[in-house]
Amino acid sequence: MYKMTIEKNGKKKDIKLRHNRTLKAKYLAPTNYRGSRVKITDCRHLDSIIISYDYSLNGVKEIALSELIKKGIKVNSFSYDEKSHEYIFNTYDFKTSIKGS
Numbered sequence: 001m002y003k004m005t006i007e008k009n010g011k012k013k014d015i016k017l018r019h020n021r022t023l024k025a026k027y028l029a030p031t032n033y034r035g036s037r038v039k040i041t042d043c044r045h046l047d048s049i050i051i052s053y054d055y056s057l058n059g060v061k062e063i064a065l066s067e068l069i070k071k072g073i074k075v076n077s078f079s080y081d082e083k084s085h086e087y088i089f090n091t092y093d094f095k096t097s098i099k100g101s
Contacts, residue, residue, distance in 0.1 A: 020076065020090040023098065025064030027053075027085070038063045042098050049098050061087045072096050 002017040021044050028037040028050065036053035038060050049067075057063050061078065064087060068075055073096050079088045 018092065020092065021094050023064075023068065023073075023075075023089040023091065024081075025060055025087045025089065027060050038067075040064050040067060040098055044094070045097070047097065047099055064089065068098070071098060071100065073098070 002019060004015050004017075005012050006015060007013075021042070024041045024043060026039050026041075028039050030036045037050050038053060039048055039050045041048040051063070051067055054063050054066070057066060061080075065075060065078075068089065068091075073091055073093050075089045075091050077090045079090075080086075081088060
């Protein structure tokens, strides 16, 4: 937990922020040798995995979220970066590796 005090209009206010681990997921287009895939990158540990695109699920967000749940990572929130076309997932789990199981 990160705590800080800010001053606004002469009044002090305490703010508490919880630290998150960030994971990014993006679509990888097919090549001559491989089909469509999804890459999940752990921004803290700089690990990444590439998984096959699962057409039974509804896009990159659901594919990545399903994979993270399978690995035992509870996602607290997500966002989408329109410039890099990546989904951003936040979790409080700093221990579970994306490489395992």
